[in-house]
Amino acid sequence: MYKIGQNKSLSMSAGCIAGVVMLFLTLYAIQSEAKSSFSLKEGKSCATSDCHSNMGKDKFVHGPVATGNCTFCHKQDKKNVHEFKPITNVGEVCYACHDKLHLESVVHKPVKEGKCTGCHSPHQSGHKFQLLGGGQDLCIKCHKKTIISGKVKHGPVNDGECSACHSHHSSGFPNLLAEKGNDVCYSCHTDKKAEFASKKHIHAPMKTGCIKCHNPHSSDYKFTLIGENTKGVCFACHKDKHKEISEVKVKHGGLELPNGCLACHGPHTSAFPKQLAMAPMDLCLSCHDREYGKGDKKVSDMKGFLAKNKITHGPIKDKDCSGCHNTHGSKDFRILRGNLSPAFYAKYDPKNYELCFNCHNDTLVKDAKTTTLTGFRNGDQNLHFVHVNKTPKGRTCRACHDAHATNNPKHVRDTVPFGAWQLPVGLVKNQTGGSCLPGCHQEFKYDRNNKVNNR
Ligand code: HEC
Ligand code: HEC
Ligand code: HEC
Ligand code: HEC
Ligand code: HEC
Ligand code: HEC
Ligand code: HEC
Ligand code: HEC
Ligand code: HEC
Ligand code: HEC
Ligand code: HEC
Ligand code: HEC
Ligand code: HEC
Incomplete structure (x- = not known):
């Protein structure tokens, strides 16, 4: 028996033509061994025009199969009878020739259990490394398709590139990931890493992971979020705010705008406390720089009003509109805090x-x-x-x-x-x-x- 790496000349990735040539050369060389264990028809491969005729003909043929000698792996049950012992110890069979895979701490279950043929054909396939499928098709053989069937698919998943983030045999990190935590994301979204690091205030869930809000695979919402980007994703965690905002008597028009919470808060980081998109008073005045509504419903232009009235009340001097108004709504007139x-x-x-x-x-x-x-x-x-x-x-x-x-x-x-x-x-x-x-x-x-x- 030979070990991979010591005999690279056996490489079969050139495909079936090389395979057929090698088949005859090798068959000749190993005839004596074949004689003792294979006796259907002396000197003949199992892959003939009549039997197992497709063996060796696919695009990627496994080295030993290309030799036509099936007995490397298949042992005959009874002499002269076309019956072979079922292979129950696939992993051992593979490791008879291949060096043990260098496995890191987190091992993919089928690899751990020696189920190499869950992904590799022992014989041949249309895919490199005799894989049983290309890209995500291989993975979806065993994993639920639902993980990638959301309406919005993440870039690499859209391209079928599960391996952009996951290792196939093993990895040093949970979920067979290539890197730890947010680093997986930053490996491609390099601009985000710099952008987030430049801000002073970081939204708590950012520390525990991007995947708290973004599904790494797919979802039914924009940006593969776990809920709609304007409010749903926020309410997934801020349940108390959901209750407060939906039950409140006097609603703030600022929350009813199409961009929901994002009208005032950044989801990731902010230069200001409370994830605000701007300094608090500037934020209020960025909208309240115009008149809304008419008649009884009129809401006056506060920015214009403050420009015309120079003696400002204490809390406004402190730029704290929230001292009197509850931006998320209130039981009182004009969303007041009392x-x-x-x-x-x-x-x-x-x-x-x-x-x-x-x-x-x-x-x-x-x-x-x-x-x-x-x-x-x-x-x-x-x-x-x-x-x-x-x-x-x-x-x-x-x-x-x-x-x-x-x-x-x-x-x-x-x-x-x-x-x-x-x-x-x-x-x-x-x-x-x-x-x-x-x-x-x-x-x-x-x-x-x-x-x-x-x-
Ligand atoms: C009898 C020896 C032998 C056994 C047993 C064997 N292999 Fe191989 N395998 C080879 C040889 C020879 C090659 C070609 C090596 C090369 O191209 O460098 C190969 C190539 C491969 C390759 C492609 C590697 C590459 O770098 O192109 C994979 C994948 C593979 N084998 C998986 C398996 C699996 C899975 C099993 C168990 C079902 C297995 N092998 C059992 C001899 C064996
Ligand atoms: C590198 C080892 C290896 C070699 C060489 C090999 N087989 Fe297999 N074969 C297997 C394994 C392992 C299985 C069981 C597959 C599984 O677990 O799904 C298998 C299964 C089979 C089966 C059962 C049906 C199937 O495809 O699963 C047939 C038929 C078969 N092999 C024929 C051949 C023939 C013919 C040759 C020689 C041309 C050959 N094998 C060479 C490892 C090998
Ligand atoms: C979950 C699927 C899966 C299982 C199970 C699996 N492999 Fe692989 N294996 C792959 C993929 C995917 C590649 C190709 C990697 C690439 O594209 O670089 C690969 C590549 C290989 C290679 C060639 C390149 C390398 O990494 O050395 C060998 C040899 C190999 N596998 C052997 C095995 C053996 C032996 C087993 C069983 C102990 C096994 N594989 C189980 C998916 C799997
Ligand atoms: C032969 C079946 C099979 C194939 C093919 C397969 N997996 Fe798995 N995978 C499993 C099993 C079984 C588990 C363990 C699931 C469990 O414990 O619930 C698993 C677990 C995982 C896990 C979670 C690991 C952990 O430690 O929590 C990831 C990630 C994963 N697989 C990714 C992939 C990717 C990516 C592919 C394609 C390269 C793939 N799988 C192909 C069977 C498979
Ligand atoms: C952008 C990186 C990335 C890509 C691409 C990716 N994954 Fe994942 N995957 C992850 C992360 C991160 C986790 C951990 C999720 C968690 O902990 O909630 C994960 C978890 C998993 C799990 C285990 C947990 C679960 O949801 O069942 C499986 C299985 C899995 N991925 C399969 C796949 C498959 C199949 C593909 C290709 C279709 C793929 N992944 C593509 C990043 C990715
Ligand atoms: C392998 C590279 C890669 C990795 C790793 C990766 N992404 Fe992506 N991501 C992309 C690509 C490519 C796009 C599509 C970009 C586009 O369409 O402009 C994308 C798009 C996105 C989008 C939508 C952006 C938009 O403007 O529509 C989000 C959100 C996202 N990724 C989050 C993540 C998160 C969270 C992680 C970590 C779990 C991650 N990405 C890991 C490559 C990657
Ligand atoms: C608290 C939830 C949450 C967390 C945690 C989160 N995001 Fe987002 N992300 C969002 C929301 C909401 C949007 C949509 C923003 C919009 O609609 O303008 C978004 C949009 C994005 C986009 C596309 C739009 C843009 O800003 O370019 C990318 C890329 C992205 N996030 C990457 C990440 C990465 C990387 C991480 C982890 C470091 C992460 N996100 C963590 C909620 C989150
Ligand atoms: C994965 C859970 C999660 C999601 C989703 C989430 N948050 Fe948070 N958020 C938190 C946690 C945890 C805190 C810290 C709570 C605390 O300190 O009491 C927090 C704090 C905040 C704060 C206060 C920050 C401070 O400095 O006091 C604001 C504002 C906020 N989130 C807004 C949002 C908005 C807007 C969204 C939707 C885009 C959102 N959150 C989505 C978990 C989440
Ligand atoms: C019109 C602007 C605006 C909108 C829209 C808005 N917020 Fe706020 N939010 C604020 C301001 C201003 C503060 C700071 C209040 C303070 O200092 O007392 C704040 C504070 C918070 C806090 C911190 C805890 C607290 O109450 O002080 C959370 C959590 C929060 N908002 C969640 C949300 C969620 C979830 C949404 C979407 C449903 C949302 N906000 C929409 C302006 C807004
Ligand atoms: C994103 C735009 C936006 C921001 C930012 C914003 N508002 Fe508003 N606000 C509105 C809209 C729209 C209305 C409803 C106008 C209408 O009734 O047509 C409104 C109404 C009000 C009202 C009248 C409420 C009522 O029911 O009578 C007050 C008071 C108010 N806002 C205070 C504030 C304060 C204080 C801030 C800063 C913490 C703020 N707003 C930030 C858009 C905004
Ligand atoms: C000291 C408490 C207090 C502070 C601080 C405060 N407000 Fe008010 N606000 C009120 C009261 C009281 C009303 C109702 C006034 C009335 O009807 O006479 C009101 C009404 C409003 C209205 C409705 C105006 C209208 O048409 O009657 C807007 C808009 C508003 N405030 C915005 C702001 C903004 C923006 C700030 C910060 C620059 C702010 N408020 C700070 C107490 C306050
Ligand atoms: C009839 C008009 C009027 C009414 C009604 C009124 N105030 Fe005043 N208030 C004044 C005048 C005038 C001053 C300035 C007195 C001076 O310093 O000469 C003043 C001063 C104040 C001061 C400064 C401290 C002080 O007492 O000198 C506060 C605080 C104040 N008022 C709060 C209130 C509150 C709260 C209410 C409602 C409960 C109220 N005012 C109702 C006319 C009024
Ligand atoms: C969020 C706290 C807060 C609320 C609510 C508030 N004030 Fe004030 N008020 C202040 C502060 C702070 C000052 C400045 C005190 C100083 O300069 O000594 C002030 C000053 C005043 C002054 C001038 C006092 C002086 O001596 O110059 C008057 C009058 C006044 N407030 C009336 C009111 C009235 C009327 C209300 C209700 C509509 C009200 N305030 C609600 C915090 C508040």
Whole structure:
């Protein structure tokens, strides 16, 4: 017996013509051995024009088969009877000539079990290495076709190149992969590796693997994602957000746009916290730089508004629109993070000013007399109390203040919508107080140090 590598001259990959030539040469040389174990017809190959006539004729013929001597592998059961012992130990048969395969830690099950003929014909085939199929056809003999039958197929799978990622005999990595984790992906998507590494914030599942979101083979969704790219793939993990967003009373139009979550979040990495596509306030203003809707449904141009009103409210100075708005929707008017009465009048109830009291002290409107709780007072008379703490016609915060920005100090509006009318507020401030000449009453003055008698 010979070992591969020591006798390269036996190479049969040149095909069947070389095979037939060699067949006769070798047959002659091994006649004596053949005599002892093969006696159907002395000196004749099993592959004749009558018997096993196709043997040796396919494109790729296995070396020993090309010699026509079948007894390298097939042992006769009884002398002179055309019966051969079934080959039950395929692996051993192969290793009789071939060096043991150099196997790494993860071994493909059929290889481990010596089922070499699960992939290689022991005789011949139309494929190199006497394989039983080309490209993915070989693999799909045993593996479920469903892994590649998704509507969208990954580039290499589309080309039938399972071997672009998987080893066939064994590998050092789980799933017989050529490399570990995301490195498999980066071996082709080299640009992505650099792109992702350049960003500061990395979405958690990126660390555990691209395959958490992308099927490496195929799927029914764009980019072989595990769900539709706009929302479905996100909800696969963010189940709590799915619930929150679908149950919420006041929905944010920004989530209903065609690109779903991706309108604001990058799926992979970001230069900003929370996977945001831009700095938070820039993000809001990238859409809210125009008017949406009409009439009652109108949503005004916030970017334009902020450009015209220079005294901005604390959270906006901090560029934190989310301090007051919940971008994913809310139970409250204008997706606010707390109730704020949208009306001009409301009965006194701290719940009507919940939003403001998330950050400000509610004592502001509680006591009729104070010298500390608010600057909106005439002597010790709390003017916040006067206006707000009334039932039924208490003024809401919104009646005097704008939550975003004003050109007046203390975020007091120039005007406030009152039905169809823009009612003027008419505040003029000075060091110790000020005066108001609103659409509601005659001019009243207030002074914190020396109480003014307005009547
Ligand atoms: C009697 C010896 C012998 C046995 C047994 C044997 N082979 Fe081979 N095999 C060869 C020879 C000779 C070649 C040709 C070597 C060459 O071209 O370098 C070969 C080539 C191959 C090749 C192609 C390798 C290449 O580099 O082109 C594969 C694949 C192969 N054999 C698989 C098997 C499998 C699977 C079995 C078991 C079913 C097996 N062999 C059993 C002798 C044997
Ligand atoms: C390198 C070893 C090897 C050689 C040489 C070899 N066979 Fe086989 N043969 C096998 C193995 C292994 C099987 C069992 C196949 C399986 O496990 O699927 C087999 C099976 C067969 C079968 C059963 C049907 C089939 O195709 O599975 C026939 C018939 C056969 N061989 C004929 C031949 C003839 C004729 C020759 C000589 C021209 C020959 N074999 C040479 C290894 C060999
Ligand atoms: C799951 C399919 C599969 C099984 C099972 C399998 N092989 Fe292979 N084998 C391949 C493929 C695919 C190639 C071709 C690799 C390439 O294209 O470089 C190959 C190549 C070979 C080669 C030639 C090139 C090399 O890597 O040396 C030999 C020899 C070989 N196999 C022997 C075996 C033996 C022996 C067994 C059983 C212990 C076996 N194979 C089991 C798929 C398989
Ligand atoms: C002869 C049948 C057969 C063929 C052909 C075959 N496989 Fe397998 N493969 C198996 C079996 C059996 C397992 C083990 C499955 C299990 O444990 O559930 C397996 C497991 C795998 C695994 C998972 C390995 C692991 O460690 O988890 C991968 C990946 C794989 N095969 C890829 C391929 C590729 C790629 C091909 C084509 C080159 C291929 N297989 C061809 C039978 C086959
Ligand atoms: C782009 C790389 C890549 C290509 C190409 C590829 N695979 Fe995979 N395959 C993977 C990765 C990564 C895994 C691990 C998936 C996991 O852990 O969920 C895997 C897992 C598998 C598994 C085991 C887990 C399972 O899903 O059953 C099988 C079997 C498999 N692949 C077969 C194939 C076949 C067959 C082909 C060719 C049609 C192929 N692969 C092509 C990357 C690839
Ligand atoms: C063997 C090379 C190769 C490997 C490895 C590879 N890819 Fe690809 N990938 C491609 C090719 C080729 C395309 C098709 C590109 C095209 O059509 O522009 C593609 C396309 C994609 C696409 C769709 C891109 C688009 O613009 O439509 C995604 C997503 C993707 N791959 C993710 C992955 C992931 C995740 C992995 C690791 C599991 C991976 N790839 C591994 C070669 C590879
Ligand atoms: C959290 C889920 C998720 C993870 C993890 C993920 N992706 Fe993606 N990927 C997406 C989504 C969603 C898209 C679609 C983007 C779009 O529609 O613009 C996408 C698109 C792509 C594209 C095509 C579009 C483009 O940006 O070029 C490639 C290539 C890609 N991903 C590669 C990868 C690689 C490589 C990894 C691992 C390092 C990975 N992805 C990890 C969700 C993910
Ligand atoms: C495979 C699961 C998975 C998928 C799919 C997924 N995420 Fe995540 N995401 C996570 C995990 C885990 C975290 C970290 C959670 C934590 O820190 O509480 C996270 C965190 C986030 C964060 C907060 C980041 C931070 O810095 O606090 C955002 C925003 C986010 N994901 C958006 C998305 C979007 C948008 C999609 C769809 C394109 C998506 N996720 C798909 C698992 C996933
Ligand atoms: C209109 C812009 C926008 C859209 C669309 C959007 N988000 Fe967000 N998302 C944000 C902002 C802004 C934050 C940061 C909120 C904060 O700082 O409190 C955020 C934060 C998150 C967080 C981090 C946890 C949290 O609530 O702070 C997750 C997870 C998240 N988003 C998931 C999603 C998912 C899933 C979708 C799609 C259904 C989506 N987002 C759509 C703007 C958006
Ligand atoms: C991708 C575009 C987009 C982004 C980014 C965006 N929005 Fe919106 N927003 C919209 C659309 C569209 C509407 C609905 C307009 C309509 O009703 O026609 C809307 C409505 C609103 C409303 C009114 C809600 C109502 O029901 O009355 C508020 C308040 C709002 N957005 C705040 C924000 C804040 C704060 C951010 C940043 C965290 C933001 N938006 C980011 C597109 C966006
Ligand atoms: C201090 C809380 C607060 C902050 C911070 C805040 N908002 Fe508002 N926002 C409100 C309140 C309250 C309303 C309802 C106002 C009303 O109807 O008078 C509102 C309404 C809106 C509306 C609807 C406008 C309309 O037509 O009435 C948009 C759009 C909006 N905000 C965007 C933003 C953006 C963008 C930011 C960040 C630049 C932001 N908001 C920051 C409290 C806030
Ligand atoms: C997210 C927290 C937050 C919310 C909600 C909030 N504010 Fe403010 N507010 C601030 C911060 C921070 C300042 C700046 C404080 C400073 O500069 O000392 C401020 C300042 C003010 C000032 C000016 C104070 C001064 O002394 O200059 C007024 C008036 C005001 N807020 C009214 C309101 C009203 C009315 C509401 C409800 C519509 C509200 N705020 C909701 C955080 C908030
Ligand atoms: C009738 C008009 C009016 C109403 C209604 C009103 N405010 Fe004011 N508020 C003012 C004026 C005027 C000032 C400035 C007083 C000064 O500094 O001279 C002010 C000042 C403030 C300040 C700065 C700190 C302070 O107390 O001096 C805060 C905070 C504030 N208001 C919050 C609120 C909240 C919250 C509501 C609703 C519960 C509200 N305001 C309702 C007119 C009003």
